[in-house]
Amino acid sequence: MIAVSDTITLKPISIDDQEKLFALMSKIYLPEYRHLWFDAGAWYMNKIYSYANLERDLATPNSSYYFVYYQCEAIGILKLIESVTLVEYKDRKSAKLDRIYLDPAFHGKGIGKSLIYWAENRLAANGHSFLWLEAIDTQKKALQFYEKMDYKICGTFELEYELIHPILRGMYRMYKSI
Known part of the structure; x- marks a missing residue:
């Protein structure tokens, strides 16, 4: 376990955790x-939360995936990927906050803020200038x-998933200097 604070810890996800991951994300993702x-x-x-996709996620170079x-x-x-180029700033060493999902019952307790700060500090220490x-x-x-949290919009795009309502496919790419 990795301590983020006195009350927040991270546990690396393994392939054996697929059923637990699916159940947790069914509880968190679907209502929102x-x-x-x-x-x-x-x-x-x-x-996204299938066994095969979890295998791919865990095999992604420079990736950290946690409960x-x-x-x-x-x-x-929380999932981070180091050394992933930000399209709008190709000359900067960047990392991607690939996934962060928290149970809505725990929103407003500073958990997301603590996780972001922890990630920013860790990635900056590893030489990244953008998250x-x-x-x-x-x-x-x-x-x-x-x-x-001082993230700025730097680009837009649309998701290409046909099962998303077309009007809801819009995405922002956001970044922060760390």
Whole structure:
């Protein structure tokens, strides 16, 4: 376990954790994002949190994938990928905040903020000058959180998943100098 604070720890995810990951993300992702999908998110869950995809995620070079624990309870996930170029700033050594999801019951406790600061400090110590992420442009709470953490929008694009309602496919690419 990696201590982020007195109450927040990270546990690396292994392939043996696939069922636990799927169950946790069904609890966290679907209530917040099912409205985006024609099938209420079933296809996405089965694609992203399948055994085969977890194998690919764990094999991604320079990738760290964790369960987030708050007071010994698994309440989310965090995935970072180091040395991933930000399209808008190709000359900067960048890392990507690939996934951060927390159980909404734990929002407002400073957990997300602590995780972001921990990631920024770790990545800066590894020589990265930018941390970037992708966020759905209609998820206002998430965008407000990232903006409060000093992330700036640097690009836009659309998701190419056909099962997402077309009007909800917009994405922002956001970054922060670290």
